[in-house]
Amino acid sequence: xxxxxxxxxxxxxxxxxxxxxxxxxxxxxxxxxxxxxxxxxxxxxxxxxxxxxxxxxxxxxxxxxxxxxxxxxxxxxxxxxxxxxxxxxxxxxxxxxxxxxxxxxxxxxxxxxxxxxxxxxxxxxxxxxxxxxxxxxxxxxxxxxxxxxxxxxxxxxxxxxxxxxxxxxxxxxxxxxxxxxxxxxxxxxxxxxxxxxxxxxxxxxxxxxxxxxxxxxxxxxxxxxxxxxxxxxxxxxxxxxxxxxxxxxxxxxxxxxxxxxxxxxxxxxxxxxxxxxxxxxxxxxxxxxxxxxxxxxxxxxxxxxxxxxxxxxxxxxxxxxxxxxxxxxxxxxxxxxxxxxxxxxxxxxxxxxxxxxxxxxxxxxxxxxxxxxxxxxxxxxxxxxxxxxxxxxxxxxxxxxxxxxxxxxxxxxxxxxxxxxxxxxxxxxxxxxxxxxxxxxxxxxxxxxxxxxxxxxxxxxxxxxxxxxxxxxxxxxxxxxxxxxxxxxxxxxxxxxxxxxxxxxxxxxxxxxxxxxxxxxxxxxxxxxxxxxxxxxxxxxxxxxxxxxxxxxxxxxxxxxxxxxxxx
Amino acid sequence: xxxxxxxxxxxxxxxxxxxxxxxxxxxxxxxxxxxxxxxxxxxxxxxxxxxxxxxxxxxxxxxxxxxxx
Numbered sequence: 001x002x003x004x005x006x007x008x009x010x011x012x013x014x015x016x017x018x019x020x021x022x023x024x025x026x027x028x029x030x031x032x033x034x035x036x037x038x039x040x041x042x043x044x045x046x047x048x049x050x051x052x053x054x055x056x057x058x059x060x061x062x063x064x065x066x067x068x069x070x071x072x073x074x075x076x077x078x079x080x081x082x083x084x085x086x087x088x089x090x091x092x093x094x095x096x097x098x099x100x101x102x103x104x105x106x107x108x109x110x111x112x113x114x115x116x117x118x119x120x121x122x123x124x125x126x127x128x129x130x131x132x133x134x135x136x137x138x139x140x141x142x143x144x145x146x147x148x149x150x151x152x153x154x155x156x157x158x159x160x161x162x163x164x165x166x167x168x169x170x171x172x173x174x175x176x177x178x179x180x181x182x183x184x185x186x187x188x189x190x191x192x193x194x195x196x197x198x199x200x201x202x203x204x205x206x207x208x209x210x211x212x213x214x215x216x217x218x219x220x221x222x223x224x225x226x227x228x229x230x231x232x233x234x235x236x237x238x239x240x241x242x243x244x245x246x247x248x249x250x251x252x253x254x255x256x257x258x259x260x261x262x263x264x265x266x267x268x269x270x271x272x273x274x275x276x277x278x279x280x281x282x283x284x285x286x287x288x289x290x291x292x293x294x295x296x297x298x299x300x301x302x303x304x305x306x307x308x309x310x311x312x313x314x315x316x317x318x319x320x321x322x323x324x325x326x327x328x329x330x331x332x333x334x335x336x337x338x339x340x341x342x343x344x345x346x347x348x349x350x351x352x353x354x355x356x357x358x359x360x361x362x363x364x365x366x367x368x369x370x371x372x373x374x375x376x377x378x379x380x381x382x383x384x385x386x387x388x389x390x391x392x393x394x395x396x397x398x399x400x401x402x403x404x405x406x407x408x409x410x411x412x413x414x415x416x417x418x419x420x421x422x423x424x425x426x427x428x429x430x431x432x433x434x435x436x437x438x439x440x441x442x443x444x445x446x447x448x449x450x451x452x453x454x455x456x457x458x459x460x461x462x463x464x465x466x467x468x469x470x471x472x473x474x475x476x477x478x479x480x481x482x483x484x485x486x487x488x489x490x491x492x493x494x495x496x497x498x499x500x501x502x503x504x505x506x507x508x509x510x511x512x513x514x515x516x517x518x519x520x521x522x523x524x525x526x527x528x529x530x531x532x533x534x535x536x537x538x539x540x541x542x543x544x545x546x547x548x549x550x551x552x553x554x555x556x557x558x559x560x561x562x563x564x565x566x567x568x
Numbered sequence: 569x570x571x572x573x574x575x576x577x578x579x580x581x582x583x584x585x586x587x588x589x590x591x592x593x594x595x596x597x598x599x600x601x602x603x604x605x606x607x608x609x610x611x612x613x614x615x616x617x618x619x620x621x622x623x624x625x626x627x628x629x630x631x632x633x634x635x636x637x
Binding site: 054169222 | 573589590591592593594609611612613614615616618620621622631632633635637
């Protein structure tokens, strides 16, 4: 059956969901429950795709235990410059945050209805007794400890049971539009090379964040360039790029989340410094205990004093906590346990070398969500490809359910999407062009060059001259080599299309960094070391208008009392 | 030269294709003659461990690459 559908040239649907991770699955499932015809396009295989493909150990943002959603928003916005969020106070739209916090407990029930195991031990929820969600700012007991090694198989089963048309190994090329409204998308099967046209009344983008414009946190000088800590298939920024090319606003593209990573070699995930409630101790190389450096500048200072490398030590953890930590890792990325063993690494006796000045460049910002923007109607976005800036897995799942619940209001009034044949033909030619190129450029080589340019001229410590030079180099790279990308088969065609997206977003990233002339939180411009108060509550918006890139600073909306009353 | 960090033990592999079906980076292909999975795009491996976790015959081993040492 599925096979037959794929051989159709045009697939008609009410809602097209791009990406089947922990945001896309809930959105698709919920929309289907409302009787809509839903098609889900997934680049990999639904059962193990996305950032939670190999598991997840905690999921948070459930305001409870006396914490109201409104308070949660205030706390989140008020303190968020302290930790790893790059000074986001009012960079995140508080209205979106409120909707997420307000719907979180409902989404928790919905997750269970979808067939996801939310219980921890003995059929009980594992409310974590310390604050970790949203950087620990929301206080304790808002986050669930979960055994989510099999969350994706569970979600996939729920999605398939609801009769959603799941199309796998297929990558969206671009969105189809008509008069400022979305009309569908075009896509390529990455195994057969078949070009597929989707006619859709609405599109939900749930494609994950952008990381591949930078080197992985532990840069690999040898050939394994995708050795990132989370799913590289979901970090090429496909959703942001197609939305941008179709005319949607992107925001906060200059922001990154330089998260301190536990171990330079293993990228140990899990509870990072908290270790199930007992913080790791931090030592200099000489063995002196110090407090945890909160950001890259402090790391740089310690480096300058000759105290690097710095180490996390877990030697003081009692035995049962060491065991608990192993369960954490098994829940999130089981392979790390094996890799630790392979390296002869034992946290009871060894120390993790931590990195803070050259860290994970999550760029989980992008597509602007909000009812006040009419840039491109019919496009919805959830999760890390949106401007919620690191709200995490919890926020992603909640957003998926909220969008799935409300999308039928839009779909019922959207009308039949017209198919613009010329637009389809243009997208087909652009997408399939690399298949005909001989003696051209390999996509991975071009990707590595983009990464090197971003590392060299962007990075954690930015300045105007470097950014301008980086943009110049990126521009010539784009002119010279993007048309010469070659793909001997559909698999490499997928990589070529990814590089096209990464290239577009890397450029936006440098342009946005040029626009924000200040240092704010962990967003660092060496040439503008002070925070600029006139940029408070303002963020960079980027949009393509008639083929021209535009950039402006826009006020972040207020959280008005009316909005809070209205709810959902 | 056999240097890939993803080692398939073909004496154990039962050809169930789970690794080929599930790999997020799609680095496996099916060898038509053997009807067995082959690692075709090893340089794209993301070290997520999904093939290793899911293999019902424990026929896949992921060896820590020297360049990560």
